[in-house]
Amino acid sequence: MADSSMSAPTIATNAVEADCAREPIHIPGGIQPHGYLLSVGEGGIVVQVSANIGALVHADADAVLGQPLASVLGERGAQLVATALRDLDAEGIPLYAGSIDDPRGNMHAPLAIVVHRYDGATIVELEPARDTSDVFASMYPLVRTFINSLQDVDDADALAVLAAREVHRITGYGRTLVYSFDDDGHGHVIAESLSPGYAGYLGQRFPASDIPPQARALYVRNRIRLIADADYVASPLVPPLHPATGRTTDLTYASLRSISPVHVQYMKNMGTWSSMSMSIVVRGRLWGLISCHHDTARVPPFEVRTACEHIAQVLSLQIEAKEDHAEADYRLELRRRQARLLASMANSEDFIDAIAADPRDLLDLPGATGAAVIFEGRVVRMGEAPPTDVIERLVGWFDKRTEDVYATDNLAEAWPEAATLSPSTSGLLAVSLSRLFRNYVIWFRPEVVRTIRWAGDPRAKLSKLSPSLSPRESFEVWTQTVRNRSAPWRQAEIEIAGEFRGALLNLVLRRAEELAQLALELGRVNRELEGFSYTVSHDLRAPLRHIVGYADLLREMEQARLSDRGRHFVERIIAQARFGGKLVDDLLSFSQMGRAALRAQPLDLDELVSRVIADETRDLGDRQIDRRIEWEIGKLGIVNADPVLMVVVLRNLISNAIKFTGTRTGADGQPPARIAITRTEGERLEGDRRLPGQDVITVQDNGVGFDMRYADKLFGVFQRLHRFEDFPGTGIGLASVRRIVERHGGTAWAEGQLDRGATIAFSLPRDVAPETVPVHETVTETAARLAAVSSGQPYRPVFKDTKKVEDDRAEADPAG
Structure with a gap:
């Protein structure tokens, strides 16, 4: 089934999922019955047990309470537990204590002992094992092939294929999947290994609602979880409340912890009666899971479980190392692009024109197909950028936001007007240089139409268990077409945009400082010109007036004796002297024009x-x-x-x-x-x-x-x-x-x-x-104005020398 109406692979959380998210799965009050659980107090006295303990010691569970641990596990078992408890240095971290023979005799498999402390309780768990030898010595042959093959793979997907194959071989489960989680929590199957007769899910996705938040938190804390038999009947804890805490025992780190009935029903709907999952944790986050499925009940030995847990840990470290290496290479390339871009900008008189002349470096910086630079009232478009009027409306929307760096792969969701624009503007990355002056750099990415194959309709629910908690019933492939989204912006791209913003502000500030230095130099030159103007007004205008005066006298006194040619020369002298005076007056007026406030x-x-x-x-x-x-x-x-x-x-x-x-x-x-x-x-x-x-x-x-x-x-x-x-x-x-x-x-x-x-x-x-900044600005005022411009804040100059300003204004007044 195809559904193109959904704009993103996000499934709305409904009331059912909200109820599921509140289920207290860490305190189920019981365990799975393929193992046994005891809690010991001071002196190694048993204070709480699982109800099935009677099958191990041939006594009622209540009769075990108050007994020393040696009466249940024997002296060797009690000594292993005591030694392990002394070695525990962190709460909540399970520690393998050793293996013992089953107290019931040789017909039963040995038991592995695992201990941990958490929330005021000391927990001892017994699980089936292969033998009583060192579990780690027997574990290495199981993982040796996986470890030796690590050097032959280059990326996370190849590692996942290798891990799926090895876990499938070791455990004997019918189906092994490796899937990763995206930023929305949806699981994507990236590798699988199958036995004949098992359905494959490679390339399909599981919605985030399949694993509620509290389950994800448990996967990070307790890295392995086994469900041996979907038809199991939980063995309750006796007594229900822990005597030391007075609360239901928290089984967060217990491997035998009973499972939510919702998840058990989910397994059955999938045709799975036994499952085992190992967490892939990268940088403290649940990156993905290795999930094993079998169509009948199955109890893998403790050594096999430990080997699979070790594979998951090695896989986590390898994925983290390879992702870190790839990320470091990509960040280095981004910085090369930024250095090249900044160099071309710094070497040009107008860096905006430099970008517009060759926009490839700006577009390549975060990997965009379009860009726009809005600076000092100019809008410079590059590549597949929307029209100028759209960019101006987009800037008006940005003015109301507070982020210095903003990124989205679904612009239409954040800014509905984008829904009517070209698909070339589905994704956006923007940096604000100054909201006061409305200076921005914006990058655009085109729409990437994706078809997502879900393992069943993630919106469908089954309500057999209760009105509020119910898993999906169908896992038939359900197809969704996602539109209006671009390729997501990587964290490194967002960070390099922020660094570019800082570098650009520094470049603008440097230019402003150069202009300030130039302004100081111009101020010095202006003062020299003012001195020159004073000299002109007093030393040049007076001789011109004398020339006009004496020429007038000559014309009047000698008019009778001057020839026509002589009178013409006198008139020319008078006209040119008067023009010289007018020229001096106009020059002085022009020089004083910028001095008045x-x-x-x-x-x-x-x-x-x-x-x-x-x-x-x-x-x-x-x-x-x-x-x-x-x-x-x-x-x-x-x-x-x-x-x-x-x-x-x-x-x-x-x-x-x-x-x-x-x-x-x-x-x-x-x-x-x-x-x-x-x-x-x-x-x-x-x-x-x-x-x-x-x-x-x-x-x-x-x-x-x-x-x-x-x-x-x-x-x-x-x-x-x-x-x-x-x-x-x-x-x-x-x-x-x-x-x-x-x-x-x-x-x-x-x-x-x-x-x-x-x-x-x-x-x-x-x-x-x-009032604008006066020409007679001090160095301190210049620095204050530059600081205000670089921070995007308004600058209000203070006119201290009011008389000077008034004098300048009077000099600039033509009426004066």
């Missing part, structure tokens, strides 16, 4: 634009320039900006638009000048121009335009794309515009065509901090 506040852009237009057009009238300008002013609304600095931006852009449309007079057949000022939401821009969270102000004209090949020069200081004689100016206006806009957190750009006009645009964030 930015104070953003709600600003009515419509009113501000109207005022600037009125000022600039009034200037045309003052100069008696006759021309017609058609204005198209859109609804500009409210922006968050510094009002003083925004006047500078708008005045420069509007005056430039008026100046460069000077040839459009609207007279003598010329078209009129057209200047449009509009506002657009940044989200509505197309392609790479999209600016979420910002508004774009555009000033467009139909003037002389410019060649786009030289657009990068437009915002530079003293950069001009037209002749001074045609369009006079100092070449500093647009440089000031870009500097102010960037201080607000926006960008400025230009587009144009020769003789068809130009468009100058700038963006403003809708949420501008009321």
Whole structure:
């Protein structure tokens, strides 16, 4: 039967399984009757026995209580027990004491004695053995073939095949299975050895509900468990409560412990009347089981059981060693990939561009087919990554999580929106670099469609025993198709992602420190420039004023005697000296533009634009320039900006638009000048121009335009794309515009065509901090800001020198 509706091999725990999980299987109150159990107190006095002890000593069980142990086992047996108890150094660890002849005579097999202490009770167990010689000497020939074959296998699956074959040979059981447990607790049969007539289960799975949690815990503590006869009648303990503790005796470490009737019925449903299981424990976790089945009752001798237990222990160690070796090799390879990736990033100016140019190392790092890097507002997609809008919604979901590293092989289960996405995004591994700035690295894995063969429908139950506890009845193959899951992320891959996160943060911090060092150097240069500006303002402006003054006097005093050519020279001297003064003034204004603290506040852009237009057009009238300008002013609304600095931006852009449309007079057949000022939401821009969270102000004209090949020069200081004689100016206006806009957190750009006009645009964030970090930042403040950025926390600068800030602001105010 196929079932494709189930999204994962996880079977929901229902009320029946919950009841099963609460069953007290460690205190069954009795033992299996193929052996005998005694509990001894001080002085070796018997204080508790299994009820079948009478068959061994030909006396009633009650008559044995209070007797010395020697009266039951003989002097040699009592001495073996006493010696073993003295050697016990850990509670709960069974110790083989030796073997004795059965007190009933030669017709009965010898008995092996095993002792242990646990929960206030001293337990002595007697089990059938082959002979009374050293059990370990007779055990080695049984396991020798297995031990000698270990060097011929390379992985856990091959070890499991070898173990299944050897245990099957040693025990004589009809079927031997080796299965491993996955992370959900489901068992997967990875090896088997069968006698004729036994059904095979190789490749099939057993649901986790078949072994409840308390049974798994017992498998870790007591590494071997025998059920000799599914039809056995338990032999109860006499008395029911242990005299020393007053509680039911805990038989966690007793090999004869009676078995839950649920499991006995489970065995019968499987056609098994005797079973023996050995635990495979790796790194303290139940990795799997070696499970033997027989269709009739069977009591393997103690030596055989011990040999099988030894095989399971050796198998556990071998699996752990091979897994550790394979894991170490894989981790070493992951670190090689990481070192290669970090080297390429560290050697590039922009490490995001370096990754995007060759994404193989980033994809290979955890073994992914797609990836996305979200950094400083950019979304860089690689391989089979979902579209940008999906990644942005995914980042919004990540913002609500707390993990620095998050991994899932079923993204649709964690984030339901993923169910509608491509199968290439079924698995996800993400690291958070900064939630404050929404910086992430995300890897994607594709769906791996799996068909799982279960040994019976894991949802089916049989309710013959009781309404609450019931095992499965059918073990007929049941097929399940699993979708929406990728290959699981290995622990090493998750850990290397975490290490990569730390290395990337260090790289970002190092770049920030380099920028901080550069900022300190720029601060020093700025101070030198300020000194130069002071020299210019006092030493250069005065001579220029003198030149203009004396030239004016010369023009007035000697006008009668100067020739036309002489007067022309004087006019040129005056014009150039005045231009030099204007150039010095503009340069000083530009240099002071970044010194004032930015104070953003709600600003009515419509009113501000109207005022600037009125000022600039009034200037045309003052100069008696006759021309017609058609204005198209859109609804500009409210922006968050510094009002003083925004006047500078708008005045420069509007005056430039008026100046460069000077040839459009609207007279003598010329078209009129057209200047449009509009506002657009940044989200509505197309392609790479999209600016979420910002508004774009555009000033467009139909003037002389410019060649786009030289657009990068437009915002530079003293950069001009037209002749001074045609369009006079100092070449500093647009440089000031870009500097102010960037201080607000926006960008400025230009587009144009020769003789068809130009468009100058700038963006403003809708949420501008009321004050940004001042230029006069101390080294301590710089370090604090870097620490805040690296930890993803907001930084709030403290302006200590308020007077300095106010003075700087006054110097930047054009009105001043």
